[in-house]
Amino acid sequence: MDFLMNPLNLMTFFPLVGVAIILLIPRERKDAIRWVAVVTSLVSFFVSLWMLSMFHAKDPAFQMVYDKIWMKAGGFEIHYALGVDGLSILLVLLTTLLTPISIFSAWTAIEDRVKEFAIAFLVMEVGMLGVFLALDLFTFFVFWEFSLVPMYFIIGIWGGPRRTYSAIKFMLYTMVGSVLMLLAILWLGLSQGTFMLPDLLAKGVNLPLHLQSWLFLAFALAFAIKVPMWPLHSWLPDAHVEAPTAGSVILAGVLLKMGTYGFLRFNLSLFPEASVKFAVPIAVLAIIGIIYGAMVAYAQKDFKKLVAYTSVSHLGFVMLGLFALNPMGIAGGILQMINHGISTGALFLIVGIIYERTHTRDLGAFGGLWKIMPIYGAFSLVVALSSMGLPGLNGFIGEFTILMGAFQSPILGPVFAISAAVGIVLAAVYILVMLQKVFLGPVKEKNLGLKDLNWREITVLAVLTVFIFWIGLHPAPFFNLMMPSVEKLAHGLQAAALAMH
Amino acid sequence: MTFSDLSTLLPEIALVIWASVLLLVDLFIPKVRKGWTAFLAALGLALAFGLAVAQGGGVGAGFHGMVVSDGFATFLEALLALSGALGILLAYDYLKRQQMVRGEYYTLLLFSVAGMMLMAKAADLMVMFLALELLSIPLYVLTAFARPREIGEEAALKYFLLGAFAAAFFVYGIALTYGATQTTRIAGIAAAVDTGRANLTLLAFGAGLLLVGLGFKVAAVPFHMWTPDVYQGAPSPMTGFMAAGAKVAGFAALLRVLVLAFPVLGGRLTPIVWVLALLTMVVGNLAALAQKNIKRMLAYSSIAHAGYMLVAVVAFANAKVAPMAVAAVLFYLGAYALTSFGAWAVVVAVEHAEGQGLEIADYAGLGRKHPWLALAMTVFMLSFGGFPPTVGFVGKFYLFRVALDAGFVGLAIVGVLASVVSVYYYMRVVTTMYMKEGEAEAHGDAWLNLGVALTALATIFFGIVTAPAFQWAVQAVLHL
Numbered sequence: 001m002d003f004l005m006n007p008l009n010l011m012t013f014f015p016l017v018g019v020a021i022i023l024l025i026p027r028e029r030k031d032a033i034r035w036v037a038v039v040t041s042l043v044s045f046f047v048s049l050w051m052l053s054m055f056h057a058k059d060p061a062f063q064m065v066y067d068k069i070w071m072k073a074g075g076f077e078i079h080y081a082l083g084v085d086g087l088s089i090l091l092v093l094l095t096t097l098l099t100p101i102s103i104f105s106a107w108t109a110i111e112d113r114v115k116e117f118a119i120a121f122l123v124m125e126v127g128m129l130g131v132f133l134a135l136d137l138f139t140f141f142v143f144w145e146f147s148l149v150p151m152y153f154i155i156g157i158w159g160g161p162r163r164t165y166s167a168i169k170f171m172l173y174t175m176v177g178s179v180l181m182l183l184a185i186l187w188l189g190l191s192q193g194t195f196m197l198p199d200l201l202a203k204g205v206n207l208p209l210h211l212q213s214w215l216f217l218a219f220a221l222a223f224a225i226k227v228p229m230w231p232l233h234s235w236l237p238d239a240h241v242e243a244p245t246a247g248s249v250i251l252a253g254v255l256l257k258m259g260t261y262g263f264l265r266f267n268l269s270l271f272p273e274a275s276v277k278f279a280v281p282i283a284v285l286a287i288i289g290i291i292y293g294a295m296v297a298y299a300q301k302d303f304k305k306l307v308a309y310t311s312v313s314h315l316g317f318v319m320l321g322l323f324a325l326n327p328m329g330i331a332g333g334i335l336q337m338i339n340h341g342i343s344t345g346a347l348f349l350i351v352g353i354i355y356e357r358t359h360t361r362d363l364g365a366f367g368g369l370w371k372i373m374p375i376y377g378a379f380s381l382v383v384a385l386s387s388m389g390l391p392g393l394n395g396f397i398g399e400f401t402i403l404m405g406a407f408q409s410p411i412l413g414p415v416f417a418i419s420a421a422v423g424i425v426l427a428a429v430y431i432l433v434m435l436q437k438v439f440l441g442p443v444k445e446k447n448l449g450l451k452d453l454n455w456r457e458i459t460v461l462a463v464l465t466v467f468i469f470w471i472g473l474h475p476a477p478f479f480n481l482m483m484p485s486v487e488k489l490a491h492g493l494q495a496a497a498l499a500m501h
Numbered sequence: 502m503t504f505s506d507l508s509t510l511l512p513e514i515a516l517v518i519w520a521s522v523l524l525l526v527d528l529f530i531p532k533v534r535k536g537w538t539a540f541l542a543a544l545g546l547a548l549a550f551g552l553a554v555a556q557g558g559g560v561g562a563g564f565h566g567m568v569v570s571d572g573f574a575t576f577l578e579a580l581l582a583l584s585g586a587l588g589i590l591l592a593y594d595y596l597k598r599q600q601m602v603r604g605e606y607y608t609l610l611l612f613s614v615a616g617m618m619l620m621a622k623a624a625d626l627m628v629m630f631l632a633l634e635l636l637s638i639p640l641y642v643l644t645a646f647a648r649p650r651e652i653g654e655e656a657a658l659k660y661f662l663l664g665a666f667a668a669a670f671f672v673y674g675i676a677l678t679y680g681a682t683q684t685t686r687i688a689g690i691a692a693a694v695d696t697g698r699a700n701l702t703l704l705a706f707g708a709g710l711l712l713v714g715l716g717f718k719v720a721a722v723p724f725h726m727w728t729p730d731v732y733q734g735a736p737s738p739m740t741g742f743m744a745a746g747a748k749v750a751g752f753a754a755l756l757r758v759l760v761l762a763f764p765v766l767g768g769r770l771t772p773i774v775w776v777l778a779l780l781t782m783v784v785g786n787l788a789a790l791a792q793k794n795i796k797r798m799l800a801y802s803s804i805a806h807a808g809y810m811l812v813a814v815v816a817f818a819n820a821k822v823a824p825m826a827v828a829a830v831l832f833y834l835g836a837y838a839l840t841s842f843g844a845w846a847v848v849v850a851v852e853h854a855e856g857q858g859l860e861i862a863d864y865a866g867l868g869r870k871h872p873w874l875a876l877a878m879t880v881f882m883l884s885f886g887g888f889p890p891t892v893g894f895v896g897k898f899y900l901f902r903v904a905l906d907a908g909f910v911g912l913a914i915v916g917v918l919a920s921v922v923s924v925y926y927y928m929r930v931v932t933t934m935y936m937k938e939g940e941a942e943a944h945g946d947a948w949l950n951l952g953v954a955l956t957a958l959a960t961i962f963f964g965i966v967t968a969p970a971f972q973w974a975v976q977a978v979l980h981l
Contacts, residue, residue, distance in 0.1 A: 070968070071968035071971065116872075141889070142890060145894070146889050148888070149883065149888060153935065156936045164937075168928055168929075171924065175924055179920060179921055180914070180918075182898070183905065183913055186898075190902065
């Protein structure tokens with residue numbers, strides 16, 4: 001009972017209750033299965049709101065910690081430990097928000113094997129929440145690796161024509177990084193005598209810089225593949241293009257954040273000296289990713305691939321912010337993770353909506369849709385402009401804070417901020433071209449009969465649009481939640497930078 | 502020979518007597534009621550299991566130190582008895598389906614289990630050789646059990662010939678060891694080395710030859726050539742039993758020999774075992790990639806898993822981590838045996854007459870037609886691939902932890918990267934089951950389904966509640 005009284009445990013494992021119920025429902029009763037899945041994930045969402053209400057924003061420490069010894073054998077302890085702090089709370093909320101949204105969005109898109117689909121999504125939620133909440137390195141790795149499996153099925157079963165290739169590519173790519181991270185975790189745990197993150201943070205990782213650097217790189221490889229950072233991004237377009245819409249929303253919205261979160265939680269926190277040492281090369285890769293992603297996105301003819309490449313660009317911004325290593329950059333990076341989850345999630349929904357109606361994603365096949373689907377057009381405009389970084393919408397706040405952070409950072413400086421700003425200009429180009437191709441110009445004859453959004457699609461997009469405006473106009477509550485933890489982290493990083501120079 | 506000598510070997514003696522009597526009793530059991538033979542055989546294993554566990558905890562030697570009963574032996578005996586029971590569970594319906602209902606299957610299996618158990622207790626190289634033959638000869642016969650199917654006969658002949666070679670190497674190894682130390686007793690060898698009476702060069706050659714013989718049994722590269730053919734040719738339930746049992750017994754002997762008899766040679770043998778481990782992991786996994794037949798794929802996968810376990814055997818060279826290394830290997834043996842049985846049970850269920858249904862492509866559509874069976878197979882493949890929360894993940898975690906602790910970072914890196922390669926071919930089975938359309942059939946009876954369900958649940962259960970099982974493995978330390 002003690003276990004379930006903790007909101008973090010309850011939120012993480014409640015989806016399994018839904019899985020158990022769905023297993024008992026006959027597979028013909030598709031609507032019943034869908035309702036159970038949506039309601040279950042909504043319960044998790046409400047539990048996450050309960051967590052938010054109990055969260056003390058001024059306290060930078062881990063809160064609502066649940067810590068039990070999982071296994072104790074042969075002279076070492078492994079804990080099962082969950083906890084939340086300012087670095088993770090927004091990502092947790094993003095996960096519990098996007099899961100019901102994506103299940104809801106797939107109501108009519110998925111007709112085949114609905115039972116398995118619902119189970120895969122609920123199991124996925126367990127893995128994702130576990131990753132963001134884990135306080136023990138072993139617990140973290142279990143959830144990290146576990147979350148691969150449902151996504152593999154989501155891409156592989158309900159995906160497009162090249163789904164099996166993309167699914168296995170997604171899995172193998174991620175695994176190469178994560179098995180090396182496992183060795184790094186083992187090494188770290190053995191040398192420090194504990195796998196518990198709070199203990200490691202309290203004591204500080206006591207290793208010479210060259211060992212720290214190796215561990216940093218092992219962690220960084222796993223996370224960089226997941227983000228994905230240029231040049232490790234090639235799994236992403238494949239996975240996104242083939243995944244079903246709901247899968248893309250979760251993939252872009254949450255799974256990629258597991259990579260950036262990993263950098264934040266482990267690389268920056270555990271190896272501050274190594275972070276300072278590698279900040280410039282990583283920031284350079286981030287800038288390349290920003291510009292490369294934007295240019296490749298511009299060249300796409302496939303609507304979904306375009307959105308996929310914008311992720312490479314946007315996550316470059318996140319990485320740049322994190323490795324500015326100052327409070328502003330890190331806070332901007334975290335906010336941009338949330339922004340990207342909302343905006344890109346919404347963009348994938350928009351692509352999915354038109355794909356469900358026309359069965360094509362070729363940008364040349366559209367045009368003038370605004371006249372036929374005005375509600376769809378309005379939502380798309382808001383979402384696209386948010387992704388572009390228009391002031392007043394959420395993307396602007398994130399990118400602006402990141403650029404400020406990079407500009408002021410003693411390690412990066414103005415050159416990085418200016419180079420990254422090129423990416424914003426390029427974003428305006430590809431977004432506007434995309435809007436023009438889809439919504440303006442003459443209407444294709446075969447598109448004349450398209451129906452505008454139904455109430456279900458409006459609900460889903462409206463929820464996300466609320467957040468687009470909320471963060472854009474009044475971001476203070478979001479920053480308030482994370483700031484104490486961010487400042488604590490940045491303080492440690494700055495101390496390390498001072499000690500090194 | 503005193504009563505205490507006999508009591509040391511009680512489980513083995515009971516099992517051999519039981520099997521001999523069963524051989525006679527079986528003659529009076531009509532062909533349509535061979536279920537009785539299966540039941541009685543299982544009862545015999547239950548008896549042996551009970552005796553082994555009852556013996557557990559205590560340390561004793563018998564027959565002037567030729568056999569030893571310790572925690573290590575108890576752990577392995579229990580595991581082997583369970584393997585035998587699962588081997589019966591897998592076979593019962595299969596033999597009927599394939600029209601080869603013969604009671605000898607069960608008695609041969611019991612004899613083989615008795616040999617494996619003896620192997621776990623052997624403290625003398627001669628006893629080890631006896632055990633090796635007792636476990637191997639029934640396996641040769643069982644491989645050809647589907648007579649007159651040619652593929653089985655060919656496999657049996659290959660297995661027999663190569664097995665005979667390996668046995669010869671083993672005997673040569675014993676002879677050289679005896680020449681070097683004037684004893685075949687494992688404790689005696691260690692004592693001879695300690696007091697400086699041993700001829701170390703001769704001993705190193707002897708140990709190398711023993712390694713070849715045992716490398717053959719555990720299917721380590723380059724002594725693995727027989728594995729794919731035998732695994733493919735033998736009746737599937739028998740392969741399932743052999744894959745787990747023979748590997749467990751082989752590693753039992755390997756640990757006893759390497760670990761106890763030759764601590765001094767550690768420095769000389771470590772590079773050899775290091776290379777064996779590396780080759781076994783790399784070759785096993787790469788060759789498995791190319792397989793289209795599920796039995797061959799599982800054969801190469803079993804080679805690869807032997808490689809992971811050899812990593813911990815290498816780590817044994819470091820005295821600081823030695824007890825953990827043994828525990829890690831024991832735990833992994835259990836994890837591997839469990840997962841392997843589950844996977845073979847699914848293979849048995851999907852196979853139909855005349856050896857059809859054994860290509861991986863034949864699994865297409867299983868996820869739609871038999872969702873529970875496909876789900877179980879997914880669990881086994883994920884466990885083989887080392888995904889949490891399955892027992893295979895925890896097993897690898899312990900193995901690589903030991904390797905890192907002993908300072909073999911390079912080997913650990915090769916190991917984890919090899920396991921990424923393995924994910925490709927394991928997931929191909931999953932991909933075929935769920936993402937390819939097809940008409941997969943499955944014909945499991947209730948017993949087989951029970952086996953699948955139990956192993957699948959245990960695979961996940963021990964992946965989450967892993968501490969007690971590992972604690973048992975830790976306590977199962979070797980006793981000289």
